[in-house]
Amino acid sequence: MKIQLNKISSIRWPFHVLSGWCFSLVFLVLSTKIMAQTEVRLRAETRTFARLPVELKPSQLRDQATQELGQRILDILDNDLWASSTVAAFQSEESRANPEALRLELALSRPTGSIRLAVQTKVSLLHKKITLEGQLFDGAANKTLEQKIYRGCQDNLRLLVHALADDIVNSLTGEKGIAKSRIAFTGAVSESKEIFMMEYDGSNLRQATSFKTLNLTPAWSTDGREIIFTSYQRGNPDLFVMDLIPGRVSYLIKDNGLHSAPAWSPDGKKIAFVSTKDGNAEIYAMEVYNKNLQRLTQHPAIDSSPSWSPTGREIVFTSDRLGNPQLFVMDAEGTNLRRLPIELGYNDSPAWSPRGDKIAFVSRAPGGFDIYIYDIVGGTATQLTSSAGTNEDPCWSPDGYRLAFSSTRDGRSDIYSMAWDGVDVRRLTFKGTCTSPAWSSNVRPAEEFLCKE
């Protein structure tokens, strides 16, 4: 079956986004009339959501807060809200400088009915401590809808604004927002490979481990406090867990054989991973609290790459039991096994969307791999990448609207992110040795807001 991308431009405007389905509808009508054969498979869904326009009012400055600080907050907020995929933020200053833009913004805000959403921030800075007050209001009715205060260290300004952005997104759409989320990945440091982490947009990059060994396949805990990864510290690939707040690393599993590809269950109680301790690669689940192991797969073929469904009731994984690697789903206890009916030869690295309706995976292409999405409801697979080089290891943003992946499209391997329909690709790292991205939830431990003593 041929699979072709329904090409849609990167969408910047709520109107354009809305018109996505109109476009596809016309396309559908035309294609059924013109083409008798179903040569073209349409995307199961176009991106149908329009962004909500939200005006960002200039920050009100109190106690020592400077104009510069106020503008910096607005710029971070602006960026965060756009990253949410659901909000179209615009700053008042931009509109005022350009009367045409203001008129357009007003027109844009009409689809939201009689309300005009705006955000007012108030900021004060005392002894390096920032108090940021965010107020979401309806400019038409002049009514405050939500109000919240964020306190933290000056050094953590970005995090404070991220928290505000996620709360705005949640109030307006019910979505979680991704501003507080982070991406961990593997990157080379001279001879060794270490775990790095950065914010969702590639900023604040830092090295999390420095063991001077191979450290691979990071996975986040749901509460954003811990990362599990495979490390060769003992010479054997074992699973380690790193508590990020004190920065402490400890063994999770120390056993014979290879241990890799850990995945934390959505409720945080179990960890699925691959182990060869019984001879060949099988998938195991471990209770976090008592470290009880349960073997989930029983097959002489190689089973790998487990990924939990958002309900925690099922696990999707790769197995070559039919001859070549294919995607299978089983219940969390290892029962009820079935193959995903994807008509592609070599599939691997499944990642279940946090929304539950899609599974991202890679399939082998001439130059390496490309990223596809399997739509569970429609039963169709859609190709998202088709560039030179290889595109691997897809993982989902916590709101399920974006994917991070590693790609060699610019020569060497770096981390990129894109919207789930393949548009809006952004390069996040520039090291040239980055692989296995893992996207965290949008939960951040409260300690991270505080000043470091």
Added chain:
Amino acid sequence: MKRALVISVAAHATVLFILWQVGRSLSSPAARGYPRLITATLVAKPAGALAATNEQPAAVESKSASAPAAPKFKPVEKKKEPAKVITKGSPQKKPSNLKPPATKPNLSSSSNPAGGRGAATTKTGAGSGAFGGNALKLDAVDFPFPHYITLIQYRIENNWEPPFSGQQLLATVYFKITRSGEIEDVKLEQSSGNVVFDQAAKRAVYNANPLPPLPADFGLQTLGVHFDFAAN
């Protein structure tokens, strides 16, 4: 013995009746002056509006790192040096601007012919076109959170992909929203007679889950909504 039985039965009946009454008065939203249900209507977009959107240039996935040309969100960290902290009127602002001027004419030209999105989705413009927009009807005039209704309507509308039918259809879906914004008890209240259309309507509701959390000042645990999906 018989008398004791009669007294016992009577006493139990009285207690049960009192409990029932108390329970009813506590759980009845009407008793508190809250509306139980709201009704919103979605109407499919006009075919005329569809044509206007074909102008979109096709571009899947820009292959290079020049992706920042699509300025939906911008890597801020690279601007960390103080010189680049943007202040008003800074020349650096333009390149990193969220809405490059180039796209603006595009927007205005496309929004005018389409019209439907802009005008007809307002409450006032609801009756303006044969198609287009969504008429928002409130059974309860005193639901004091108009912004919330707008938000949920917006969200469900954005998740609705009506099948092409060419007929006049109306399907009503009923559902409840919990305090946290979760959608519960989705039911097809009135079928349009077209199964595909009905399913699209229900799916629009399922896909919109979760909705924004109910307003903090709203006194009840759930809000019931009747949502009309209409194709003209």
